[in-house]
Amino acid sequence: MLTFVFGFLVEKRSKTPLPPLGGGTSLQQAVSASSAEMKTDTSGLFTVFGHAYAYKILSHKTYMVIPKSSSGEDRARPESLSMIFGIGLIFFDSARIDNPDFEIRVRPL
Numbered sequence: 180m181l182t183f184v185f186g187f188l189v190e191k192r193s194k195t196p197l198p199p200l201g202g203g204t205s206l207q208q209a210v211s212a213s214s215a216e217m218k219t220d221t222s223g224l225f226t227v228f229g230h231a232y233a234y235k236i237l238s239h240k241t242y243m244v245i246p247k248s249s250s251g252e253d254r255a256r257p258e259s260l261s262m263i264f265g266i267g268l269i270f271f272d273s274a275r276i277d278n279p280d281f282e283i284r285v286r287p288l
Contacts, residue, residue, distance in 0.1 A: 212237065217244035219273050224253050231266050240287040242267035247282070248274070261285045 214234040218227045224245055231243045243257055247270045254270070261268040265288030271279040 211239045213240040213242070214238040215242040215244050215269075219246065221246055221249040221253060224249060224257055228257055228260050228266070232264060235264075235266065240267060242269055242287060244269045244271060244281075246271060246273040247280075248272075258284060261287075 214231075214237065216227050216230040216234065218224060227243045227245060231241050234241045243261060243266055245254070245257060245268070258268055260266070262285055266285070267283065267287035268285040270282045270284055273279070
């Protein structure tokens with residue numbers, strides 16, 4: 180189950196209860212927060228990386244989403260940075276709004 184809350188995707192992972200915290204009641208489900216920084220134009224793709232890296236503080240998984248229409252040089256840099264820093268990378272077709280054809284290139288750690 181995915182829920183969009185305050186710019187984050189919140190995924191309920193399991194139904195097994197977690198141990199009680201400080202003698203209180205136990206939590207019924209673990210929560211995983213995912214965030215994404217999406218850029219619809221090809222200018223400032225390095226800014227996408229900076230924002231996505233900052234989101235890693237608040238999220239379990241973070242993604243950069245950039246258009247496929249960016250040049251080979253502009254695509255190579257975010258791809259290598261995403262592999263080094265454990266950020267997911269997704270390419271999409273910004274010209275086709277009805278079907279953006281998302282393509283996951285790098286999965287986050």
